[in-house]
Amino acid sequence: MRELLRWLLGLADKGSESSSDVARRRMRLVLIQDRIDLSPDKMDQMKQEIWEVVSRYMVVDDEFLEFEVRRLDELVMLVSHIEVKDLNALVGARSA
Amino acid sequence: MKGRTIVITSGKGGVGKTTATANLGTALAMRGHSVVVIDTDIGLRNLDVIMGLENRIVYDLVNVIEGKCRLRQAMIQDKNRLELYLIPAAQTRDKDSITPEQLKALCAELENDFDFILIDCPAGIEQGFKNAVAAAGEAIIVTTPEVSAIRDADRVIGLLEASGLHRPKLIINRIAADMVKRGDMMGQEDVESLLAVEVIGLVPADERTVAAANRGIPAVHDGRSTAGAAFTRIAARIDGEEVPLKEPDARPGMFNRLRDMVGIKGRAYSHA
Numbered sequence: 064m065r066e067l068l069r070w071l072l073g074l075a076d077k078g079s080e081s082s083s084d085v086a087r088r089r090m091r092l093v094l095i096q097d098r099i100d101l102s103p104d105k106m107d108q109m110k111q112e113i114w115e116v117v118s119r120y121m122v123v124d125d126e127f128l129e130f131e132v133r134r135l136d137e138l139v140m141l142v143s144h145i146e147v148k149d150l151n152a153l154v155g156a157r158s159a
Numbered sequence: 160m161k162g163r164t165i166v167i168t169s170g171k172g173g174v175g176k177t178t179a180t181a182n183l184g185t186a187l188a189m190r191g192h193s194v195v196v197i198d199t200d201i202g203l204r205n206l207d208v209i210m211g212l213e214n215r216i217v218y219d220l221v222n223v224i225e226g227k228c229r230l231r232q233a234m235i236q237d238k239n240r241l242e243l244y245l246i247p248a249a250q251t252r253d254k255d256s257i258t259p260e261q262l263k264a265l266c267a268e269l270e271n272d273f274d275f276i277l278i279d280c281p282a283g284i285e286q287g288f289k290n291a292v293a294a295a296g297e298a299i300i301v302t303t304p305e306v307s308a309i310r311d312a313d314r315v316i317g318l319l320e321a322s323g324l325h326r327p328k329l330i331i332n333r334i335a336a337d338m339v340k341r342g343d344m345m346g347q348e349d350v351e352s353l354l355a356v357e358v359i360g361l362v363p364a365d366e367r368t369v370a371a372a373n374r375g376i377p378a379v380h381d382g383r384s385t386a387g388a389a390f391t392r393i394a395a396r397i398d399g400e401e402v403p404l405k406e407p408d409a410r411p412g413m414f415n416r417l418r419d420m421v422g423i424k425g426r427a428y429s430h431a
Contacts, residue, residue: 083342083343083349086345087349090306090310093306
C-alpha cells in the first residue's frame, strides 16, 4: 500500500528533484573536497608562496594569513584573508 | 608464461568484492585460462565459503609465506576441476602477518605458471590493502551506486594512482534498474562521470547471487542468474574481447509491478 501511495505521490510531484539527482549533486562536491587532500605541510608551503607573491606588490602582514577550503552551494572555494599593512606606505607608493 | 595479477578492491566493505573475485576467477577459468584466486583478507576469510571450498582448507596464505608448506599445498582446486585454484587467507592471524614484498614475490612466482592471479583485497585502506595493491599490475574497483561506496571508491582510485596502478577499471555492482528508472538510484552515467574511470561491467542486483553464495557455487555457473551473465561478460572483457556493456533491464511484467505496488517483500538488494 505504501508503494502505491508513493507511486501516486510520485506522479503528483514529477517536477521535483529525484533522489539520484540529489545524490549526484552531493557526490560531486564531496569528491572535489576529498580530492583536494592537501597535507598540512603542502598547505603551509602554498600559504608561504602566496604570501611571497602578494608581498611583492603590497605590504602585507605575515601573521594574518588565513586559509580555508569552503563550500558555497555549487562551488568549492579556496578562501584566504590577507591583512594589508601600512596603508601610508601603500598610498605613498601610489603617489610616487 | 607471464600471467596478469589483478587486485579486486573497493575501499568500502560489503559491496561485492569477494563475490566479484569468485565469479571472475571462475568465468576466466571457464574460458580456458589457468587462474589462482588469493584471499588476502587475513582474519576475515570468506572467498573459500563463496566458492564452496571451506572444507578443503589445510594450509593458508600465511603458511605459504612463512614457509610452513609448499605453494602447491596451499592451493585448493575448484570443485568442478577447472584450472582454478584458491589460496585461502589465514583465519587466526592478522593483516600484519605478511608484507607487501612477500605477497609481491608470491604473485610473481604464480605469474610464471598461471594466466590470471586475482587478489581479493580486504576492505579499508590499511595494511591489508597495501599488501594486495603492491602485488598487482592491474586493478578493478567494485562499487555499488550508493554515495558511501562511491566516495570510498574515489579515495581508493586516488591511492591506486599514488602507488603506480594507473587506469583502474570499474565494476558497478547491484544496479537495480527499476530504481534507476524511477530516479531513486544513480545510473551508469552518473557513477562513471563522478569517478572518471572506465567502466568494465554493470552487474544487476540479482537475488540469485544470494542463493549462489548459500550453495557455494558462483553465479556464473547459474544460467538463469543475470549477475552471473554480467560477470561472464566482464571476464570476456578482461580477456581482451570486445563485448558491449549491457545496461541491466528494468524488471518488466505486470506481476512485478503489482508486487511492487502491494509491497510484497522478496527482493534482496543488499548482501555481501
